[in-house]
Amino acid sequence: MAEDSSARPVFDSDPADPLTDRVKVLRGAPEGTRDVRVRFRAGGGLLGRRTVRRDQADSALLTYVGGDEYKQEEVLTLAGVDEFFAEVRARAAEEDAVEAAKNACVHLRCRYCDVRAEYLGTRTWVVGEPTMTGTALRSLSEEAVTQHVYRCPRCGLLELFAEGFLRHPVPEA
Numbered sequence: 717m718a719e720d721s722s723a724r725p726v727f728d729s730d731p732a733d734p735l736t737d738r739v740k741v742l743r744g745a746p747e748g749t750r751d752v753r754v755r756f757r758a759g760g761g762l763l764g765r766r767t768v769r770r771d772q773a774d775s776a777l778l779t780y781v782g783g784d785e786y787k788q789e790e791v792l793t794l795a796g797v798d799e800f801f802a803e804v805r806a807r808a809a810e811e812d813a814v815e816a817a818k819n820a821c822v823h824l825r826c827r828y829c830d831v832r833a834e835y836l837g838t839r840t841w842v843v844g845e846p847t848m849t850g851t852a853l854r855s856l857s858e859e860a861v862t863q864h865v866y867r868c869p870r871c872g873l874l875e876l877f878a879e880g881f882l883r884h885p886v887p888e889a
């Protein structure tokens with residue numbers, strides 16, 4: 717498969733860059749963790765360890781934050797942290813493959829005009845059972861539903877996708 721030009725970064729900075737002193741994992745983090753930060757460290761400083769550039773480091777401190785704000789720390793060697801980075805990349809690549817397979821089912825060509833539909837962004841609808849309270853028409857059990865909207869530039873046909881399934885805009889096939 718060709719490299720997707722819209723591929724999202726996996727890290728906020730290049731973990732192999734010798735001048736990098738910290739790296740944040742943007743996606744592909746281990747299951748159950750919401751946030752992982754890596755700091756390169758060496759001996760010295762008030763607490764015995766300090767954050768340094770990668771090319772001066774002898775270890776790495778990983779801070780994992782779980783969905784419930786539960787925090788856990790782990791110290792790895794440089795070889796160990798490179799293994800961790802490779803695992804993160806592999807997970808992110810797996811997510812990309814799943815996403816690409818889903819996108820491959822979606823054809824955003826207007827069924828009447830056979831031209832590519834334009835992405836208009838998101839719109840939010842409030843849905844619920846209408847009911848009369850006093851003189852006002854109110855809605856019970858209201859729920860905001862966000863939809864991604866596409867429109868045929870020729871005939872105006874609208875297509876809607878609920879939030880939470882695909883990444884939008886879906887790249888052109």
Ligand SMILES: [Zn+2]
Nearest residue numbers: 826829868871
């Ligand atoms: Zn059309």
